[in-house]
Amino acid sequence: MGKKNRAKQSGKPGGAMLRHKKELVKMAADLFKLCVMSPSTQDEWEYYLKVHTAVENFSQKQKNVSDPPVVQPIDRTTAIPKFKSWLKEHGVEYSAIDIQEVSEEEGFGVIALQDIEIKCPLVTIPRKAMMTYEDAKSSYLAGLIEGNEVLSVMPNVCLALYLHCERFTLNSKYQPYIDMIPQEFNTILYFKPHEMKYLKGTAALSVAINQFKSIVRQFALLYQVFNGSHQKEDVEKLPLQARNAFTFDTYRWCASAVTTRQNKIPTHLDENSTLALIPMWDMFNHAIGPLSTAYNALTRGIECLAMQDFKTGEQVKICYGARTNSDLLIHNGFVMKESPFDKVRIHLGVSQKDPLYSLKAKLLEKLNVEVSGQFAVCSMDNSLPTSPQLLVFLRVFHMNEEELRSWLEKQKNELSSLREIYISGEVKFKSDVKVWEFLENRVKLLLMGFKKIGDNIEEMMEDKSLTHRSKLALQFRIEEHRILSACV
Numbered sequence: 001m002g003k004k005n006r007a008k009q010s011g012k013p014g015g016a017m018l019r020h021k022k023e024l025v026k027m028a029a030d031l032f033k034l035c036v037m038s039p040s041t042q043d044e045w046e047y048y049l050k051v052h053t054a055v056e057n058f059s060q061k062q063k064n065v066s067d068p069p070v071v072q073p074i075d076r077t078t079a080i081p082k083f084k085s086w087l088k089e090h091g092v093e094y095s096a097i098d099i100q101e102v103s104e105e106e107g108f109g110v111i112a113l114q115d116i117e118i119k120c121p122l123v124t125i126p127r128k129a130m131m132t133y134e135d136a137k138s139s140y141l142a143g144l145i146e147g148n149e150v151l152s153v154m155p156n157v158c159l160a161l162y163l164h165c166e167r168f169t170l171n172s173k174y175q176p177y178i179d180m181i182p183q184e185f186n187t188i189l190y191f192k193p194h195e196m197k198y199l200k201g202t203a204a205l206s207v208a209i210n211q212f213k214s215i216v217r218q219f220a221l222l223y224q225v226f227n228g229s230h231q232k233e234d235v236e237k238l239p240l241q242a243r244n245a246f247t248f249d250t251y252r253w254c255a256s257a258v259t260t261r262q263n264k265i266p267t268h269l270d271e272n273s274t275l276a277l278i279p280m281w282d283m284f285n286h287a288i289g290p291l292s293t294a295y296n297a298l299t300r301g302i303e304c305l306a307m308q309d310f311k312t313g314e315q316v317k318i319c320y321g322a323r324t325n326s327d328l329l330i331h332n333g334f335v336m337k338e339s340p341f342d343k344v345r346i347h348l349g350v351s352q353k354d355p356l357y358s359l360k361a362k363l364l365e366k367l368n369v370e371v372s373g374q375f376a377v378c379s380m381d382n383s384l385p386t387s388p389q390l391l392v393f394l395r396v397f398h399m400n401e402e403e404l405r406s407w408l409e410k411q412k413n414e415l416s417s418l419r420e421i422y423i424s425g426e427v428k429f430k431s432d433v434k435v436w437e438f439l440e441n442r443v444k445l446l447l448m449g450f451k452k453i454g455d456n457i458e459e460m461m462e463d464k465s466l467t468h469r470s471k472l473a474l475q476f477r478i479e480e481h482r483i484l485s486a487c488v
């Protein structure tokens with residue numbers, strides 16, 4: 001963006017301006033310090049409120065003193081023709097599909113212009129139409145990325161920053177693409193405390209708070225870099241309008257655009273992958289199905305095929321992969337009902353005070369299972385309510401010394417039966433009963449946490465006064481409750 005007619009110019013000259021700028025840098029440093037902290041589970045809600053208030057105070061002060069340029073709203077429907085011409089110029093090929101607003105919930109999407117058979121090509125996108133981490137690294141951001149220890153190891157932050165800069169660059173070559181990206185998202189970065197509160201008691205709350213904290217921390221760091229003296233020369237290479245427009249609101253926008261639309265593609269130099277925003281491919285919404293997008297090394301482009309048959313006029317969707325609802329809600333801003341990919345992660349670990357700790361840790365290591373970490377309770381569509389790792393962990397966790405020593409004596413390939421639901425021979429059925437009882441109690445405890453919000457969630461979903469984001473959090477609760485109840 002960055003066009004003078006679309007972005008308001010600003011400026012308060014003189015010493016007062018300089019003083020305010022210093023105050024903002026100091027506030028950003030405090031914000032950064034706050035976001036380095038790791039609160040305990042009991043304190044995480046209060047901590048989240050503190051971070052939320054601090055970033056709001058920062059934004060208010062920034063608005064009052066420097067009046068940053070803002071993006072004027074663009075109607076996405078009217079942006080479509082320019083976007084389509086841009087796609088054509090950049091060699092993007094598609095003939096059986098079109099872009100359209102599909103629903104309030106899903107926003108824009110892709111529809112079939114004719115009957116499409118499974119495995120028919122939908123779209124091919126050459127590398128030159130994409131915006132990648134490699135592009136960011138070879139742009140005006142090169143020096144800043146190379147000289148900054150955070151940016152140099154975080155491709156997603158670099159891509160977000162590049163998108164931010166191009167959004168505020170006059171006549172950016174990406175402008176028709178950027179204009180097709182939604183102006184707001186439903187990722188966790190946009191949730192207000194009164195919406196986030198519906199995640200209380202779910203396994204997603206800690207992850208959501210952590211994600212919010214990380215993005216605020218990145219923003220606070222980058223604000224200091226943009227306004228400090230450390231990398232001044234590198235910063236001055238960035239478009240001026242982009243530097244002036246850098247606020248928490250613009251940063252959460254580009255961070256969300258990246259988390260909702262990014263994909264990995266191989267780099268041209270080697271087999272390693274790089275992050276990319278892929279115009280047109282990122283107009284497809286998600287449905288459960290097989291993966292149907294691949295990178296063609298010969299044409300150096302993305303090829304996307306139909307994952308199933310589609311009728312004329314029907315919405316054409318692709319599968320984003322086996323993502324849990326926690327990932328979808330936090331990073332993509334939506335929830336899938338009754339998804340076979342869904343899982344609830346629970347934290348478990350062997351205590352270092354356990355007299356059998358070292359034997360258990362040794363056996364778990366041999367089995368490639370963590371001694372402490374997040375383990376998944378799976379959707380009821382799976383034959384087991386646990387991931388193989390959780391089952392193995394719980395079995396080892398409940399073994400006595402004799403059992404541990406006997407399993408430790410075995411070769412690695414003889415340990416595979418610990419991953420199977422029925423173990424014949426030496427492990428007694430009795431000890432597996434302890435395993436399932438432990439899991440049952442643990443899951444029942446988690447389910448008790450759901451009572452805090454109330455039992456009438458379905459009724460709340462009908463409440464017209466609740467925001468869409470509140471309902472997303474409530475839908476997430478319903479899905480998590482379903483998985484845990486099925487496990488019990």
Ligand SMILES: C[S@@+](CC[C@H](N)C(=O)[O-])C[C@H]1O[C@@H](n2cnc3c(N)ncnc32)[C@H](O)[C@@H]1O
Binds near residue numbers: 107261282
């Ligand atoms: C790659 S974009 C797809 C295009 C997007 N709908 C748009 O308007 O630009 C991914 C975003 O689309 C929305 N989305 C995708 N699949 C969805 C689904 N099954 N249900 C609800 N929203 C969905 C979510 O907002 C998600 O973050």
